[in-house]
Amino acid sequence: MKRPNLVTSLLQSTFLFFLLSVSIVYAQPLPPPKFDGFVYGKHRVDWDAIQIEAFLDPVCPDSRDAWPPLKQVLALYGDRVWLLVHLLPLPYHDNAFVASRALHIVNGISNHHYTFKLLEWFFKYQEKFYNAQTRNLTRTEVVNEIVKSATQVVGSSYLGTLESGFNDRKTDLKTRVSFKCRKRGVWNTYFLYQWISIT
Numbered sequence: 001m002k003r004p005n006l007v008t009s010l011l012q013s014t015f016l017f018f019l020l021s022v023s024i025v026y027a028q029p030l031p032p033p034k035f036d037g038f039v040y041g042k043h044r045v046d047w048d049a050i051q052i053e054a055f056l057d058p059v060c061p062d063s064r065d066a067w068p069p070l071k072q073v074l075a076l077y078g079d080r081v082w083l084l085v086h087l088l089p090l091p092y093h094d095n096a097f098v099a100s101r102a103l104h105i106v107n108g109i110s111n112h113h114y115t116f117k118l119l120e121w122f123f124k125y126q127e128k129f130y131n132a133q134t135r136n137l138t139r140t141e142v143v144n145e146i147v148k149s150a151t152q153v154v155g156s157s158y159l160g161t162l163e164s165g166f167n168d169r170k171t172d173l174k175t176r177v178s179f180k181c182r183k184r185g186v187w188n189t190y191f192l193y194q195w196i197s198i199t
Contacts, residue, residue, distance in 0.1 A: 038103075039112060
């Protein structure tokens with residue numbers, strides 16, 4: 001039996017390394033084309049303002065409980081702070097992705113005022129979309145209920161836009177980017193709640 005020579009082994013190893021490198025590079029998720037998140041409020045901020053980034057899930061009780069203290073901080077410090085809200089739909093909240101997608105749709109069709117009105121609506125009525133309450137509903141029924149509710153928040157003239165938004169690949173991708181691009185090592189909204197409680 002003939003042994004492979006050194007050059008053949010080296011070429012095979014180099015080729016294998018190249019294939020593995022290319023497959024790893026293409027398997028990585030792409031960063032978003034622009035910074036992800038929703039800026040809260042329309043007030044002017046100082047050039048040296050402190051940026052607060054909140055990672056919220058619209059159907060998470062911890063996110064709901066963290067929201068009022070965040071708003072109090074913003075009201076107290078005014079233009080010395082500004083808030084950037086990132087959506088982090090947690091996988092164990094069955095309807096978090098759909099709720100987050102609704103927020104992306106509303107953000108695309110209106111000003112940020114309606115985005116945060118809808119977020120606050122989700123916090124107020126999030127029990128409607130908990131896993132146990134929607135266990136016997138289809139995904140379509142949940143989407144229809146969210147569209148109906150969002151229409152009440154932003155106005156009936158947006159009904160068609162909201163319905164078509166759930167068929168638009170762009171809103172799906174924006175919501176996936178929110179979920180996949182875990183920023184600053186945040187992997188759970190509970191971290192935010194703990195951080196606010198401590199500071």
